[in-house]
Amino acid sequence: MLIQALLVGIWAGLCTLDQWGPHLGFRKPLLAGFVTGIILGNPFYGLIIGGTLELLWLGVNNVGAYIPPDVITGSVVGVSIGILSGFTDVKEATAAGIAVAIPISLIVQQVAMLVQTSNISLVHRADIVAEEGDWKKIDRLQYLGMFFQFISRFLVVFFVVYLGAQFVESVMKNVPKIIFDGLGVSSKIIPAVGLAMLLTMMMRKHMWIFLILGFVMSAYLKLPLIGLALFGLVFAGIYDLIVSNNNEENVNVSEEEYDL
Amino acid sequence: MRKIDKKDINKVLLRSQLIQMSHNYERMQSLSSLYALAPIAKKIYGENGKNKETQNFMKRHLEYFNTHPVFAPLIFGIVSALEETTDEDNKKKVLSVKTGLMGPLAGLGDSLLNFTWYPIAGGIGASLAVNGNYLGPIIMFLMINLLYNPLKYYSIHYGYQKGIELLQNKKTGLKLLERFSNLANVLGMVVIGGLIASNVKMNVILSIPVTEGEPILIQSMLDRILPSLLPVIVTWICYYTLKKSKGAYAVKLIFSILIIGIILTYFKILG
Numbered sequence: 001m002l003i004q005a006l007l008v009g010i011w012a013g014l015c016t017l018d019q020w021g022p023h024l025g026f027r028k029p030l031l032a033g034f035v036t037g038i039i040l041g042n043p044f045y046g047l048i049i050g051g052t053l054e055l056l057w058l059g060v061n062n063v064g065a066y067i068p069p070d071v072i073t074g075s076v077v078g079v080s081i082g083i084l085s086g087f088t089d090v091k092e093a094t095a096a097g098i099a100v101a102i103p104i105s106l107i108v109q110q111v112a113m114l115v116q117t118s119n120i121s122l123v124h125r126a127d128i129v130a131e132e133g134d135w136k137k138i139d140r141l142q143y144l145g146m147f148f149q150f151i152s153r154f155l156v157v158f159f160v161v162y163l164g165a166q167f168v169e170s171v172m173k174n175v176p177k178i179i180f181d182g183l184g185v186s187s188k189i190i191p192a193v194g195l196a197m198l199l200t201m202m203m204r205k206h207m208w209i210f211l212i213l214g215f216v217m218s219a220y221l222k223l224p225l226i227g228l229a230l231f232g233l234v235f236a237g238i239y240d241l242i243v244s245n246n247n248e249e250n251v252n253v254s255e256e257e258y259d260l
Numbered sequence: 261m262r263k264i265d266k267k268d269i270n271k272v273l274l275r276s277q278l279i280q281m282s283h284n285y286e287r288m289q290s291l292s293s294l295y296a297l298a299p300i301a302k303k304i305y306g307e308n309g310k311n312k313e314t315q316n317f318m319k320r321h322l323e324y325f326n327t328h329p330v331f332a333p334l335i336f337g338i339v340s341a342l343e344e345t346t347d348e349d350n351k352k353k354v355l356s357v358k359t360g361l362m363g364p365l366a367g368l369g370d371s372l373l374n375f376t377w378y379p380i381a382g383g384i385g386a387s388l389a390v391n392g393n394y395l396g397p398i399i400m401f402l403m404i405n406l407l408y409n410p411l412k413y414y415s416i417h418y419g420y421q422k423g424i425e426l427l428q429n430k431k432t433g434l435k436l437l438e439r440f441s442n443l444a445n446v447l448g449m450v451v452i453g454g455l456i457a458s459n460v461k462m463n464v465i466l467s468i469p470v471t472e473g474e475p476i477l478i479q480s481m482l483d484r485i486l487p488s489l490l491p492v493i494v495t496w497i498c499y500y501t502l503k504k505s506k507g508a509y510a511v512k513l514i515f516s517i518l519i520i521g522i523i524l525t526y527f528k529i530l531g
Contacts, residue, residue: 020280023329025404028378030385034397044392051389051396054382055459061374069511102518106511119284123291123322130318133309135298138318142295145282178526185530186521188461189494193513195460196498198375198452200507207449214453219487225384225454232450236443244439 001162004084007039009158012076013150019072020149029075030054036079048090049082049097050075056098056187057105059194067112073153074105077160084165085172095180096172098187100164108156115152119145210235263303264344264420271299272336273416279329288326293336293358297321300340313348320355327362328369333412335361337419364437372444377407380451383459460491465531 012032019027026032030050037046057071078101087093122141129137199211210232217223217231276296279289297317305313327335335358342354385400464482467475482489494517501509524530 017281020278020283021329022277023404023408025381025401028382028400028404030382030389030397030400034389043394047389047392047394047396051386054386055390058379058382058386058455058459061370061378102514116283116285119282120286122282123284123287126291126294126322127319130315130322133311133315133318135302135307135309138291138295138298142278142282142291145284145291146278149281179522181531182522182525183518185462185525186518189491189517189521190514191455192460192491192495193498193502193510193517195452195456196495196502197507197510198379198448199495199499200502202371202375202445202448202452204445207445210446210449211453214450214455215457215488215492216453217450218454218457223454225380225387225451225458228454229380229447229451232447235450236446239446240439240443243442 001084001165004040004080005158005162005165008036008076008080008161009154011036011039012073012157013154015072015076016149016153017146020146027072028054029057029071032072033075033079036076037083040080040083042083045083045090045093046079049079049094052094052098052187053078053101056190057194058191059196059198061198067109067116069102069105070108070112070153071105073108073157074101076157077101077104077164080157080161081165081168084161085169087172091184092180095183095187096168098183100168104156104160108153111152111156115148119148210239262344264300264340266417268299268303269337269340269416269420272296272340273333273412275299276333276336276412276416279332287322287324289332290322290325293325293332294318294321296332296336297339297343300343304344316348316351317343320351321358323355323359325358325362327366328373330373330408330412331365331369331415333416334419335365337416337421338423341420341423364441368437368441368444371441371448373408376444376448376451377404379448379455383451383455387458456491456495457488460488460495462490462494463531464490464529466529 015026015032018024026035030053033050033053034043034046037043037050040046053071053075057069057074060068060071078097081100082093082097085093085096087096122145126138126141129141203211213235214228214232217228223231275298276292278295279292282291282295283289284291301309301314301317305311305317309315309318338361339354339358342357346353381400381403384403385396387396388399389396464477464479467477469475486492498513501513521530
């Protein structure tokens with residue numbers, strides 16, 4: 001259990017570095033969770049739990065300075081607990097994973113904010129270094145920030161998985177089956193929150209037309225997502241043509257007036 | 261004479277991959293942007309930083325900076341070109357371009373990548389994954405990386421080469437950004453509409469017993485009105501609540517749904 005918790009903790013740290021760095025996609029629940037499954041020797045559970053959490057958190061995003069619930073630690077811990085608690089039924093393992101993943105993601109959201117605040121000292125230190133012009137120290141400060149991001153998530157995941165797996169196992173054994181069924185039902189509704197969050201940020205004038213378009217094509221025509229995205233691209237192109245044409249006409253009108 | 265060559269720009273690209281490591285609430289990506297641009301300063305002012313120009317360079321790029329990580333390389337390309345061509349008295353221009361571009365590009369990155377491409381890639385990957393298909397995560401990984409990495413590579417070189425012309429054409433440049441952002445917005449909306457229908461699922465198992473014949477299933481009645489009627493209503497309630505509370509009730513919404521879901525399952529209404 002010690003080695004597994006260590007490995008999973010390191011993986012959570014690496015995913016966090018991806019979130020704050022190159023954006024290879026490992027900050028997303030499906031990829032973070034699937035690899036966690038591989039590390040723990042159960043890729044199938046990783047696939048199912050990771051996929052469920054991906055749908056659950058589809059709309060959760062870093063926007064500007066907003067720090068969202070930490071879906072990385074949520075996914076890694078959720079998949080780990082789902083696998084290590086020894087459920088033979090993948091549905092129950094998924095429900096247990098979700099039950100742990102949501103609170104963990106909210107706790108680590110606070111940890112992330114703490115790191116954001118403590119990192120302020122790095123940039124103040126950099127102000128002093130700038131007076132001397134020492135590049136090596138600038139590099140060192142940057143790597144220090146990297147270390148804080150890594151270690152904060154590593155420690156949380158390591159301790160929760162190391163100490164929590166058996167605890168969760170004993171608790172889960174006493175939880176009535178109806179709770180698991182209910183969690184399964186809820187987890188299919190929760191994506192509504194994420195999608196609504198996306199909507200609050202993307203809704204502008206006239207945009208509801210395209211929302212209905214997408215809904216109708218999926219609900220009535222059962223179009224798969226790739227086809228839907230291509231359709232969306234076509235409509236986006238048409239919309240762009242109309243809007244930019246209108247703008248050009250307006251420009252022409254004002255020029256004519258100027259000529260008169 | 262240009263001092264910076266392709267190798268230096270590639271170095272900046274590599275270092276810009278750590279763009280948010282020292283992210284903080286006060287100046288966001290400022291230290292990271294200085295870290296990324298270090299090869300440029302070293303080439304122009306020398307490896308040893310003990311000169312006034314390097315020190316000014318450091319102070320300049322420690323100012324507030326925050327943009328979308330995938331579009332940061334484009335800004336660094338343009339900034340590298342400007343750093344090379346402006347003399348010490350005109351460095352204010354570099355900073356005003358750097359801060360002027362960060363807002364529009366952050367907006368474009370959020371609407372094009374975070375709100376559109378991530379949900380598309382994640383939605384496709386996850387719908388395969390939950391059905392036990394191992395291609396799910398692989399397709400998702402490819403969809404993200406085959407877009408993001410070429411985007412970063414080409415935009416930094418394009419930014420460096422066209423930096424000054426891009427700037428002279430500031431009006432058309434920004435207009436192009438706005439057009440892209442509109443395109444992404446429409447595409448995002450279509451995808452979100454589709455995801456509401458395909459990913460938010462509620463199934464009423466309650467039925468009305470009829471004295472003679474089959475009991476009436478409520479779900480099939482609802483489906484006749486509108487497929488995914490309940491998911492639409494729930495999503496609208498969430499949207500309305502989030503909008504009124506300015507996003508403050510997100511966590512409360514999730515927990516309410518968890519609890520309501522368990523209660524409705526217990527009473528055999530949902531299943």
